[in-house]
Amino acid sequence: MFGFAWQSVFLGPEDLAMCQRIFDQVRADANWERSAVESEELAASVLLAFQHGFTDEAALLAEIRSQRDRLWQRTG
Structure with a gap:
């Protein structure tokens, strides 16, 4: 179907809260005001x-920060 294995189809409240913290932190890092x-x-x-296995908060934050510049170059 997707061509890769999902870590988890279901994200619990704690997982979603962690993902929200990561989202907020990455935006705050650069005072990001985007669309x-x-x-x-x-x-x-x-x-x-997260679904690809970055379930530790520090590891997830590091992964998203490493992707951030590529994302902003594409959308900026």
Whole structure:
């Protein structure tokens, strides 16, 4: 179907809260004021990384920060 294995189809309340913290932190890192579409891309990146196994908060934050410049170059 998707061509890859999901870490988890279901994200519990704690998982969603962690993903929200990561999203908020990455936006705050650069005082990011982006459009709704760009925010959706960032949120999707956070969720996708989580589902691909970055379930530790520090590891997820590091992964998203490493993707941040590529995301902003594409959307900026």
